[in-house]
Amino acid sequence: xxxxxxxxxxxxxxxxxADFGPDLDIGSYEHETKELDKVRALNDLPGDIAxxxxxxxxxxDESCRSGTFFQINHSVVLSTVYQxxxxxxxxxxxxxxxxWLSGYRWQAMKEDADKFTAEAELHQHQGYFIRALPxxxxxxxxxxxxxxxxDSLIQNVHNxxxxxxxxxxxxxTGCAAAASVNRGLHIGISEFYIKKNAKMTFTMIHKWADxxxxxxxxxxIIDESGLFLSxxxxxxxVRTLQMYPTVYCTGKNSTARFNAVLVAHEGSDxxxxxxxxxxKEGSRAEVITRAISEGGNIFARxxxxxxxxxxxxxxxxxxxxxxxxxxxxxIPELEGKVSNVDMSHEAAVGKIAEEEIQYLMARGLSEEEAxxxxxxxxxxxxxxxxxxxxxxxxxxxxxxxxxxxRVL
Amino acid sequence: xxxxxxxxxxxxxxxxxxxxxxxxxxxxxxxxxxPNGSGKTSLLKAIIGVPSYSIESGKIIFKGNDLTxxxxxxxxxxxIGMSFQRPPAIRGxxxxxxLVTCVKKRGGVDPGDINDMIMRLGLSxxxxxxxxxxxxxGEIKRSELIQLQAQGPDLLLLDEPDSGVDLISIELVGSVIxxxxxxxxxxxxxxxxxxxxxxxxxxxxxxxxxxAYVMLNGTLQCSGNPxxxxxxxxxxxxxxxxxxxx
Ligand SMILES: Nc1ncnc2c1ncn2[C@@H]1O[C@H](COP(=O)(O)OP(=O)(O)OP(=O)(O)O)[C@@H](O)[C@H]1O
Ligand SMILES: [Mg+2]
Numbered sequence: 001x002x003x004x005x006x007x008x009x010x011x012x013x014x015x016x017x018a019d020f021g022p023d024l025d026i027g028s029y030e031h032e033t034k035e036l037d038k039v040r041a042l043n044d045l046p047g048d049i050a051x052x053x054x055x056x057x058x059x060x061d062e063s064c065r066s067g068t069f070f071q072i073n074h075s076v077v078l079s080t081v082y083q084x085x086x087x088x089x090x091x092x093x094x095x096x097x098x099x100w101l102s103g104y105r106w107q108a109m110k111e112d113a114d115k116f117t118a119e120a121e122l123h124q125h126q127g128y129f130i131r132a133l134p135x136x137x138x139x140x141x142x143x144x145x146x147x148x149x150x151d152s153l154i155q156n157v158h159n160x161x162x163x164x165x166x167x168x169x170x171x172x173t174g175c176a177a178a179a180s181v182n183r184g185l186h187i188g189i190s191e192f193y194i195k196k197n198a199k200m201t202f203t204m205i206h207k208w209a210d211x212x213x214x215x216x217x218x219x220x221i222i223d224e225s226g227l228f229l230s231x232x233x234x235x236x237x238v239r240t241l242q243m244y245p246t247v248y249c250t251g252k253n254s255t256a257r258f259n260a261v262l263v264a265h266e267g268s269d270x271x272x273x274x275x276x277x278x279x280k281e282g283s284r285a286e287v288i289t290r291a292i293s294e295g296g297n298i299f300a301r302x303x304x305x306x307x308x309x310x311x312x313x314x315x316x317x318x319x320x321x322x323x324x325x326x327x328x329x330x331i332p333e334l335e336g337k338v339s340n341v342d343m344s345h346e347a348a349v350g351k352i353a354e355e356e357i358q359y360l361m362a363r364g365l366s367e368e369e370a371x372x373x374x375x376x377x378x379x380x381x382x383x384x385x386x387x388x389x390x391x392x393x394x395x396x397x398x399x400x401x402x403x404x405x406r407v408l
Numbered sequence: 409x410x411x412x413x414x415x416x417x418x419x420x421x422x423x424x425x426x427x428x429x430x431x432x433x434x435x436x437x438x439x440x441x442x443p444n445g446s447g448k449t450s451l452l453k454a455i456i457g458v459p460s461y462s463i464e465s466g467k468i469i470f471k472g473n474d475l476t477x478x479x480x481x482x483x484x485x486x487x488i489g490m491s492f493q494r495p496p497a498i499r500g501x502x503x504x505x506x507l508v509t510c511v512k513k514r515g516g517v518d519p520g521d522i523n524d525m526i527m528r529l530g531l532s533x534x535x536x537x538x539x540x541x542x543x544x545x546g547e548i549k550r551s552e553l554i555q556l557q558a559q560g561p562d563l564l565l566l567d568e569p570d571s572g573v574d575l576i577s578i579e580l581v582g583s584v585i586x587x588x589x590x591x592x593x594x595x596x597x598x599x600x601x602x603x604x605x606x607x608x609x610x611x612x613x614x615x616x617x618x619x620a621y622v623m624l625n626g627t628l629q630c631s632g633n634p635x636x637x638x639x640x641x642x643x644x645x646x647x648x649x650x651x652x653x654x
Pocket of ligand 1: 450
């Protein structure tokens with residue numbers, strides 16, 4: 001019954017434009033792709049796919065991972081778990097296995113939010129289900145990769161991630177397109193449920209292609225004393241990226257933290273925000289964005305909504321414009337609905353301060369070396385509460401090999 | 409090593425240094441006194457080559473090279489190093505990383521040496537922090553100094569290395585400066601030289617200066633023995649220096 005309802009509502013929204021970002025013609029992408037065989041281990045993947053996935057944080061040596069999920073186009077080719085208390089499987093398998101799971105589907109967000117959520121409901125191409133069982137602390141990160149290697153394809157995934165009461169879960173998700181892909185559309189629905197006293201970190205690294213359109217749709221619900229930490233890195237070219245992940249702090253003393261690092265190259269349009277509803281006393285939110293334009297355009301949004309007294313929330317956006325062609329538009333919004341809230345924001349957009357370049361030049365660095373060092377430093381955000389391994393993974397994603405010679 | 413000849417410098421269209429002459433020989437340490445706003449820092453910035461300090465006339469010669477057209481980077485590579493009075497904070501660039509880069513630039517020294525330098529100047533915590541971000545006044549001085557150690561320049565331009573430094577640290581700062589200036593060698597054996605700005609001259613209790621200049625209103629009024637000049641300033645004020653001009 002439930003299923004029919006979702007479909008019906010989705011059908012009514014197929015033409016509904018998203019609130020932000022350029023409109024897209026979903027019909028111009030292909031739904032046809034062949035079903036791929038499963039592999040036994042990451043090493044069995046074709047070399048170019050394995051190689052490309054390592055750029056987005058996927059480790060082919062799985063000894064430092066608690067589990068792996070790998071999807072190529074519309075096929076789940078691998079899903080393994082190496083630790084008790086942890087479940088990883090394709091969403092279709094999970095929905096068959098657990099009756100109760102349908103109750104989580106489209107709970108954190110609605111299928112009729114826009115044409116992209118509707119499309120994902122009407123044509124779902126897998127996605128993952130990840131769950132940490134009550135009380136289980138999974139210290140090693142688990143990895144999930146959503147890969148596209150067919151040109152002009154559409155990939156609609158629906159992910160549901162649950163950290164049960166008192167559990168701890170660290171996820172690294174890499175999304176990438178093969179070098180042969182020029183255009184395509186990726187729609188990723190992700191619903192996160194962080195139960196009482198649970199902790200979840202979610203680090204997402206994107207590496208797309210020049211003409212890829214990307215529409216992630218994410219929402220999280222955090223119960224009492226839960227913590228949700230989301231990190232996002234997208235520093236490679238993409239045609240258009242638009243997302244506005246939303247968190248609902250519905251439990252007392254729940255905490256949400258967002259970190260995003262965006263680099264827009266010439267030809268890239270990014271419209272990325274984070275929204276947090278603080279709905280119970282003691283809730284905390286922190287949204288930090290670093291945006292660099294190397295010729296592309298970035299809208300960096302943020303919206304904090306304080307609905308009850310005794311909450312604290314901060315929004316910080318720093319933008320660097322490195323090319324005359326680029327633009328950065330920071331739009332921080334604070335909405336206090338009662339008096340006793342503590343909400344603040346800080347935004348700065350500009351070019352690198354001459355004085356900083358000069359200072360490093362006086363130490364013997366060339367102008368380019370000084371600039372690169374400052375840019376690297378700008379991108380280097382230390383994420384509180386992130387396991388060191390994932391911090392290193394983020395660092396690696398932020399400082400790809402090509403940059404190494406140019407910088408400190 | 410350094411000759412500044414008939415130098416006039418302007419910033420944002422306003423001339424701040426007028427027809428200034430100054431010489432520093434290899435092996436020498438020269439002190440520079442003068443009231444606030446007289447142009448001491450501006451002179452050092454003109455020598456190191458901060459672009460907004462534009463040379464209107466005259467020239468700066470360093471080791472036989474006319475510096476006028478050289479960038480700050482090129483001047484640093486030639487062997488000029490400066491400790492800044494008010495250096496900028498650089499977000500995300502760790503002091504240690506910059507030290508490593510400076511050391512590498514001049515071709516080596518193993519990382520152990522950097523650690524020793526850090527320990528000696530008591531900068532263990534600071535080394536892992538963003539450069540100058542939230543550094544206290546005294547910490548900035550030590551951080552500037554360690555950067556010069558990593559750089560190892562031939563000409564040290566030290567802008568008030570003693571201001572705000574506590575009574576214990578100043579001895580340490582003094583000994584590091586002495587090392588950088590190769591004070592343990594005979595003067596004619598040294599390859600280094602220094603130009604040190606100081607107000608109270610505290611640093612000169614630890615670092616021996618050969619000569620001193622007094623700057624007033626953007627030009628050098630007189631030169632002489634550092635101690636005597638300081639005593640004169642204390643007694644007669646900076647105005648006393650106008651008397652002996654010429
Ligand atoms: N970048 C600048 N823009 C505008 N004015 C400047 C600039 N740099 C220096 N000046 C001016 O030039 C004059 C000399 O400044 P400078 O910093 O050289 O003085 P100083 O002798 O080092 O003083 P202090 O003892 O206070 O450090 C001052 O009047 C100062 O305001
Ligand atoms: Mg000064």
